Every structure is written in structure tokens, then in C-alpha cells.
Amino acid sequence: MQPLTNRSKVVVKKQMTFMERLYIPAILGGMRITLQHFFKKKVTINYPEVKRDFAPVYRGKHVLKRDENGAERCTACGLCAVACPAEAITMVAAERNNGEEKLYREEKYASVYEINMLRCIFCGLCEEACPKEAIFLTDELVPTTFKRAEYIYGKDRLVEPTDKRVDVSKRQTKEVLKFKEDKSLQHNRL
Ligand code: SF4
Numbered sequence: 001m002q003p004l005t006n007r008s009k010v011v012v013k014k015q016m017t018f019m020e021r022l023y024i025p026a027i028l029g030g031m032r033i034t035l036q037h038f039f040k041k042k043v044t045i046n047y048p049e050v051k052r053d054f055a056p057v058y059r060g061k062h063v064l065k066r067d068e069n070g071a072e073r074c075t076a077c078g079l080c081a082v083a084c085p086a087e088a089i090t091m092v093a094a095e096r097n098n099g100e101e102k103l104y105r106e107e108k109y110a111s112v113y114e115i116n117m118l119r120c121i122f123c124g125l126c127e128e129a130c131p132k133e134a135i136f137l138t139d140e141l142v143p144t145t146f147k148r149a150e151y152i153y154g155k156d157r158l159v160e161p162t163d164k165r166v167d168v169s170k171r172q173t174k175e176v177l178k179f180k181e182d183k184s185l186q187h188n189r190l
């Protein structure tokens with residue numbers, strides 16, 4: 001048969017030596033490595049009983065923030081959804097009615113806001129894209145479940161509770177705040 005390339009290589013099956021055929025040196029070598037690791041400090045932890053400390057910049061479950069008066073900051077501009085490389089965010093925008101100023105900060109808000117945690121890669125681009133400081137990633141883990149539908153997080157699980165504010169100061173570094181104040185950037189003018 002005609003070879004596809006000229007890089008073919010003839011493989012010769014090497015005969016095993018007497019020592020190799022005994023297998024004992026290989027078994028002893030393997031046991032030596034096992035014993036070496038047996039007495040070393042373990043790198044595994046008994047999760048979930050024991051939890052590892054996260055890095056200050058760890059990116060976990062998202063939170064949709066409220067402003068200082070408790071109104072939702074998100075204005076359903078869609079920039080987070082556009083920035084998301086995993087297409088994990090969907091939303092439905094709605095107009096704020098008279099009398100709802102205490103609920104929603106802007107004239108437009110997200111009546112539906114969903115993140116598919118199975119698609120999300122926790123890259124943080126939604127947070128970077130948001131001009132309203134409305135979405136942040138926290139150091140909370142997304143709990144595992146066997147049902148796919150339970151990974152679709154809606155506003156009920158994303159919007160921060162009024163009585164239990166989520167501290168996101170670790171994610172608002174000086175550099176990030178400076179970047180977001182730069183009005184020469186289109187998305188900071190929204
Ligand atoms: S963290 Fe990344 S992947 Fe997840 S929703 Fe935000 S932009 Fe999308």
C-alpha cells in the first residue's frame with residue numbers, strides 16, 4: 001500500500017531480558033515509589049468536611065448586586081451576555097414602572113436573568129464587561145446536583161438578599177475601579 005507520508009517508522013518488538021521477564025524489579029520499583037509517597041504530607045483533603053482556603057481572587061458563583069438603597073443595579077444592557085465566551089447568560093429586559101424606583105436603580109431592568117452554571121467557565125468576563133457594577137463573581141462554590149435544570153440560576157439565586165449583603169470589595173481592585181471610571185471607553189458611558 002502507498003504510504004501517506006515519508007515519515008513511516010519500522011517498529012521492532014524488542015525481546016525482554018531475563019530480569020524484565022521476572023517482573024520483580026519493576027514491582028519493587030513501583031512499591032518503593034508508593035512507600036515514598038505514603039509518608040509524605042497528603043495533598044488531598046476530606047472535602048466537604050474540610051474546605052481549602054481559596055485565593056483572594058477565586059471566581060465562584062455570581063451575585064447580582066443591589067445599590068446602597070437596596071435597588072437592583074442591573075439595567076439589562078446585555079453587555080455581560082455579549083462578553084460571555086460560553087454563552088451562559090440569558091436575560092429579558094423590562095421597563096421600570098412608576099413606583100418601582102426602590103426596586104430597580106435604572107429605567108430598564110432584567111425581569112429574567114439566568115446563568116447556566118454548566119456552561120459557565122468562571123472566567124469573570126461578565127464582571128469586567130458590566131458598566132453598572134451589577135454582577136460579580138464570589139468565592140462561593142456552585143453546589144453539585146444530579147439534575148441539569150438545577151444548574152440554571154435565576155434571579156432568585158443570583159440577586160443579593162437585602163438582609164445579607166455580599167462583600168465584593170476583593171474583586172474591586174484599584175486597577176478595576178480605575179478602568180471602569182475611564183469614560184473614553186464606550187461601555188463605561190452606558
Ligand atoms: S464567568 Fe465567564 S463564562 Fe461564566 S457567565 Fe461570566 S462571562 Fe460567562
Ligand code: SF4
Pocket residue numbers: 073074075076077078079080081091129130131132133134135
Ligand atoms: S452588563 Fe451588568 S448591567 Fe448589563 S445586563 Fe449584565 S449585569 Fe446587567
